[in-house]
Amino acid sequence: MDTVLLLSCTEPDGSLPRAALEALSAARAAGGPVVAGLLGQRTGPAAAQLAAAGVARVLSAEAEALAEPRYGTDAAAATALARASGATVVVAPALSRLARVAAGVAQRLGGRIDTHVTQLSAEGGLQVTRWYYRQRIEARLSRAERPWVLLVDPGAFPAASPGAAVPAQVEQVPVELGPELQRTRVTGLRAPTSGEQTIRPDARLLFVAGAGWTKKQADGQAHPERAGELILGFLRASGASLGTSKSLTDQAGEGQKVLEFMSHLNQVGQTGSTPRHPRGLSTCCHGEEPHVVGWRFIRERRAVNLDPGCGWARGKADVLYVADAFQVVERLSALLSAKS
Amino acid sequence: MAGYQIVVLGSIVPDPLQTLEPVSTPQGPALKNEAMLPHVLDPWAGHALYEAAALAARVPGSKVTLLSLGPKAKLQQVMMAVGQKVPFELSALDGPAGGFTDAHEVAARLAEAVGRLPGLDRSRLLLFGGWESASRGAGATLQMVGERLAIVDQFFGVDALAVQEGGGLQILERVEGGKHQVSVCAGPPAVLGWATGSLPEPKNNPQIGMANMRGVMPALQKAAAAPVGTGGVRFESVAVPKVARETRIVKDMSPEDIARELLAWIGQD
Numbered sequence: 037m038d039t040v041l042l043l044s045c046t047e048p049d050g051s052l053p054r055a056a057l058e059a060l061s062a063a064r065a066a067g068g069p070v071v072a073g074l075l076g077q078r079t080g081p082a083a084a085q086l087a088a089a090g091v092a093r094v095l096s097a098e099a100e101a102l103a104e105p106r107y108g109t110d111a112a113a114a115t116a117l118a119r120a121s122g123a124t125v126v127v128a129p130a131l132s133r134l135a136r137v138a139a140g141v142a143q144r145l146g147g148r149i150d151t152h153v154t155q156l157s158a159e160g161g162l163q164v165t166r167w168y169y170r171q172r173i174e175a176r177l178s179r180a181e182r183p184w185v186l187l188v189d190p191g192a193f194p195a196a197s198p199g200a201a202v203p204a205q206v207e208q209v210p211v212e213l214g215p216e217l218q219r220t221r222v223t224g225l226r227a228p229t230s231g232e233q234t235i236r237p238d239a240r241l242l243f244v245a246g247a248g249w250t251k252k253q254a255d256g257q258a259h260p261e262r263a264g265e266l267i268l269g270f271l272r273a274s275g276a277s278l279g280t281s282k283s284l285t286d287q288a289g290e291g292q293k294v295l296e297f298m299s300h301l302n303q304v305g306q307t308g309s310t311p312r313h314p315r316g317l318s319t320c321c322h323g324e325e326p327h328v329v330g331w332r333f334i335r336e337r338r339a340v341n342l343d344p345g346c347g348w349a350r351g352k353a354d355v356l357y358v359a360d361a362f363q364v365v366e367r368l369s370a371l372l373s374a375k376s
Numbered sequence: 377m378a379g380y381q382i383v384v385l386g387s388i389v390p391d392p393l394q395t396l397e398p399v400s401t402p403q404g405p406a407l408k409n410e411a412m413l414p415h416v417l418d419p420w421a422g423h424a425l426y427e428a429a430a431l432a433a434r435v436p437g438s439k440v441t442l443l444s445l446g447p448k449a450k451l452q453q454v455m456m457a458v459g460q461k462v463p464f465e466l467s468a469l470d471g472p473a474g475g476f477t478d479a480h481e482v483a484a485r486l487a488e489a490v491g492r493l494p495g496l497d498r499s500r501l502l503l504f505g506g507w508e509s510a511s512r513g514a515g516a517t518l519q520m521v522g523e524r525l526a527i528v529d530q531f532f533g534v535d536a537l538a539v540q541e542g543g544g545l546q547i548l549e550r551v552e553g554g555k556h557q558v559s560v561c562a563g564p565p566a567v568l569g570w571a572t573g574s575l576p577e578p579k580n581n582p583q584i585g586m587a588n589m590r591g592v593m594p595a596l597q598k599a600a601a602a603p604v605g606t607g608g609v610r611f612e613s614v615a616v617p618k619v620a621r622e623t624r625i626v627k628d629m630s631p632e633d634i635a636r637e638l639l640a641w642i643g644q645d
Contacts, residue, residue, distance in 0.1 A: 105551075105557065106529075106559065107528060107529060107530040107531070108528040108529060111528070131552065132532075132533060132549070132550065132551040132552055132557070133551075135515060135532065136519075136530065136531070136532050136549075137519070137530075138516075138519075139479070139514075139515070139516035139517075139519035139520050139523075140519045140520065140522065140523045140530065142480075142516075142520070143480075143483075143519070143520045143523040143524065144523065148478070148480050148607065148608070149479070149480075149514070149516050150514065151514045151515055151516060152513065152514070163612055167513070168475045168476065168511065168512060168513060168614075169389075169390070169396050169475055169510065169511055169513070170392070170510050170513060172396050172616065173396060173398050173475075173614060173615070173616055174614075174615055174616075174617055175405070175476075175611055175612075175613065175614040175615075176611070176612040176613045176614075177609050177610060177611050177612060178609075178610045178612060179607075179608050179609050179610070180608035180610070181607065181608040216528070217528055219528075219529055219561060219562040219563075220529050220559050220560065220561045220562070221559065221560050222557060222558070222559050223546075223558045223559065223560055224557075224558050225551065225555045225556065225557055225558065226548065226555060226556045226557075226558050227554075227555055233553075233554065234554065235553060235554025236553075236554075237552065237553060240642075241642055274642060285572075286576065300535070300571065300572035300573075300574075301535075301550065301554045302554075303572070308572075315641070315642065317638065317642075336641075337621070338638065338641065340634070344625055344627060349623065350623045350625070351620045351621055351623055352621060352623070353621065353623050354621055354622075354623065354624065355623065355624045355626060356623050356624070356625050356626065357626045357629065357634045357638075358625065358626065358627045359626075359629070359631055359634055360631065363631035364631045364634050364635055364638070366631075367631050367632050367634075367635035368634075368635040368638050368639060370635075371635055371636065371639045372639065372642075375639070
């Protein structure tokens, strides 16, 4: 039986990211005893959360140098935690901080790694499910090599529920974090230049805007300014997260007058993200990528566009409304505003 | 500063518009008619290559090397197109480029090849690549190559790189919530796994193509064999999901009624 390490970083206030509680559920599905390893400037609150969730043994790498998410120090701390745990399987949430170091840690441990894990099962030996070719092909696999590092996609597992609070048994793991590991300084976070937050991972709805928003409309003219107002108005009224197609973000990169708040960060599909939201609404979108790859993990899907034969909406969306998205979104925003 | 040695790791993937179907082979899973599928340079590796060329153009004395592991014949086809875009020197390894090969084995071959590059100077080395590929999509290979080369400054999901006075590198990496983490690295060596960056795909330039092709063909001719496999992975099942939804097509509803229906749908728990 494998010994499983749940590896996580902590938030700046020392608490546990939600994705770590999801990874805890994944770690438990691996079947073996679960040990937790935490790295960060403060780990006490996260250790208490894990203890409350039933984790009996918590290892901690706590240091001032771990306040900054950077490869050198994080990889050293994660490797030390994995070695101290003696784990044969390491499960970590695919947060940007841990995704940055997980493969390097596997290399240092002499192990192997699989990422974007969406299912994990211990029946008949540990097996994981992940996607290949940008969510087009799904594979279930097992591995002979150990240690085996698994990076679990956020949203793929239910978050473990914290039980009654109990004191955490925390073992400090010493880590050498010399100046050679601190050649990189983190100077801060930068929000999108538009000043408007349009990517909301926790939103109930993903709103996908396709290139049709910037094309000529019924009057023979393009109305990108109006399109921008309508899309931003809907996002404000609904709290949805904004996704877009590659063609629309490429137009922005090529200097065409398009939707200025769009960036590659909003892109879903082949070279974009594959976000997880309960519902998705695509508008003016006719491409394969948003509907097949970008929507892979969207449960309920509806589309508004003017082409009833749209080959990518048909068979991919639950409902296709053949209508002018400018009119529909304007009225929908008005209804949402009136309701709030 | 003598400029950077920018090594871009990038392989080839099936054209995203192709339908992909897995098949079993004695070497493990593969794609049906894989050798016949049209291929392109991996999209994220492409972004890395264009950013590398832009950086080399800004910093005199810099050089871009594209190191690519793939079937020699396919590499030649793809390089005919990619070679028109930006100046680079090709270094090729002849081996499978499929997504089911093990990242660990691929990283070992690539690290060896980087280490063998003539005149490699770690103090000027920037190792570029896509933060993931469109085939395996693991985001693991570049990190492991960096580890094998003992590079402890690594960045992933990079969208921007700026050289500061004094030689520091300011790097923007994608983090949660659509934000960028801003870091300053003291300088090379460093690994940068690019997301999309900010540059559009360069237009074809026949002069660049002519210059590149003088080096591409000899590089392909002397490409060393790099057999990579699936390591200790046992694939229990490999399949394309067959889920096709029954789409309700709504043609004759007014925008007002559609909006009301969508409002009710959005509001459901």
